[in-house]
Amino acid sequence: MGNENMENPKVSIIMATYNRAQFIVESLISIQNQTFSDWECIIIDDGGTDNTIEVINPILEKDSRFNYFKRNENYLKGLPGCRNYGLDLAKGDYMIFFDDDDIPHPQNLELCVDELSKKEIYFCRYIRNVFFGNFHYDFDYSKNYTSFFIDKKDIEKMIKNELPFNSCAVMWKKECFQKNRFIETLMYAEEWELYPRIVSSGFNGISIDKCLFYGRKHENSNTGEFYSNNPIRQESYIQAILAVIKNLIEKKLLTKSIIRYFIYISTNFRNFNLFEKIIDLLEFSKYENFKLMCFYLSIRFKKPFYKVKKQLLKKLN
Structure with missing residues (x-):
């Protein structure tokens, strides 16, 4: 069900999904509401058994920027395999990972693209907040924020989570993934392993002091399962x-x-x-x-x- 004729977009949004029919439509609509419109959204289904495809079909049919694929056997089951598949399909200059139940700020893509286009940097990190239950759509549209640069000297802070790098709170230039991919056997801490590896390869970035993503919290998340031993x-x-x-x-x-x-x-x-x-x-x-x-x-x-x-x-x- 992929759209092979779409012109090369500026941003490739990669979204892995698994049995999230009750939330994914709200997430896709929040992507449609982005102030920056030159994007593609690659949805990779990890073998879910619910009615995800039925609920998102109306969006797929009306908006050709969305493309739906089922993970194939060349990639291991799990989030890392789905994201690697998405990276191989992506046509954009910039890569970003969104989850299938979260809400990006409307300015997410706009501000990140602006930062990446005006400086010799390879990624833009931003703040991610969490929410429980229903999301309250009350966004701050200010473009006034502070920022700081990130390079190899910050790797220790990244590893110790003193400078946390959430998987959905960074936009990357595609060059970052030419030689660096997710380890597909990892079922936890896959981005914690990958992102310092990218920075250690010499890719510098910027962090902006503005919340551009809202993560929905679940008890059955990977993190929740980890802390449940x-x-x-x-x-x-x-x-x-x-x-x-x-x-x-x-x-x-x-x-x-x-x-x-x-x-x-x-x-x-x-x-x-x-x-x-x-x-x-x-x-x-x-x-x-x-x-x-x-x-x-x-x-x-x-x-x-x-x-x-x-x-x-x-x-x-």
């Missing part, structure tokens, strides 16, 4: 961590601070042997490994006391 999501996070470390070693960007951060994280995943896997990757000397083991054991020793202290402070307050 879903083993598939947790194993994916482990693999994402190891992929991040491998990339930083390759790019010679792995710092002591980042190593200690991952060692700290590894104490929460003892059943996955994450500490041992990190040590194997680092290929340090026996002495360096011994120091990391001491650091690891000291964290494990202190954590129960921190937990008790936190509970006591909570009671006192």
Whole structure:
């Protein structure tokens, strides 16, 4: 059902969908309401079983900028595979990922395109807020905002989520994905692994201080399942961590601070042997490994006391 005759658009919106018939129409209408109109929206169905195609058919028939595809067998099932398929189909100069149940600000595309076209930068990051239940359409149309640049020096902040990169809160130039794609076996933290990899490849960007996207919160989201100790999501996070470390070693960007951060994280995943896997990757000397083991054991020793202290402070307050 793809439209093969559409001229090359400026922006390619890639939307993976799976059983979101109750929300996707509202998301597509919010795309139609963009102040910037030179776009295509590539919808990739990941094998859903609800009536998504029936509810979006009226939009597909009336607006040729929307194109619907079913993920084919060359891409693994899941969000990363669908997005990689979308990237291969995309014709635009700029790429952006939207979810099938969220609401982009009407100026989303306009402001990002403006930023990317006037500076030697490769991506535009912006603020994403969340909402529960019905969305309230009360947008701020101001174009006055602050901004700052992002490059390799910010990778540590990205990894530690001090500078969070939500998958739907960045517009990219297509060059960023020529050699960088989502790891399709990851079922969690796929963008957390990919986006620092792109920045580590030398692609600089800008972050603007304006909310341009609104994410609908669900209990059955990937993030919700991860914090509910879903083993598939947790194993994916482990693999994402190891992929991040491998990339930083390759790019010679792995710092002591980042190593200690991952060692700290590894104490929460003892059943996955994450500490041992990190040590194997680092290929340090026996002495360096011994120091990391001491650091690891000291964290494990202190954590129960921190937990008790936190509970006591909570009671006192």
